[in-house]
Amino acid sequence: MDVLIHLFVGLHIVGIAALLGGFLTQMKAMGRGAARFVPGMLHGALTMLVTGVALVGLNQAEHHHINTIKIGIKLALLIVILGLVYVKRDEEQVEKPLFALVGALTTVNIFIAVLWT
Template identity: 45%
Template sequence: MDWAHDLLLLLHLVGFAALFGGAFVQLRDREPVVNAAMLHGALTQLVSGLALVGVNEAGDVDVNHVKIGIKLVVTLLVTVLVVLNRRFDSIPKGLWAIILLLTLGNAALAVLW
């Protein structure tokens, strides 16, 4: 089960890198967009995160359900914002900042809690 956990964790980190990197690269753009990296990163994080919880529950790992619940809500919110705004040529700078900060905040929850 360790190899499955490690592989899923790697995929989860790749999803974070794609989502955060896709948003961060637009820091100086006047009209940010939801690019493919953000879309695929958000979906990868959602799927791999759920799979990680499943692998941990199946194994003998104690899962903090409150932490996972909060992270799931944040991830779903980011994914919905990314998917709904994918079709637009540009998104407001405030929405871009919300996506970026929620993504960073979710990573902070994972590391610091």
């Protein structure tokens, strides 16, 4: 079961990399006001959601302690990110504050995962 948990952790990291990588590749365009949500950002957020839910289930099956408050906050942030990216995915340009919000929430989500023990 540990191998499966580690596999899903790796896939979760791939999802966050896709989301944050998509944001970082659009930073220059954001400066010009021409940033857009690329498909990799949506796919990364969906990957994070699916693998995160799987990780919670696998860890509960192994009777590991789950910090439900931490997971709830991370899930809430991810749902906001996913909602924004999904709704604005077809627009040619996304407003700077909205695009920056997705990057900030993604970064906050990473720091919650790493620093909250």
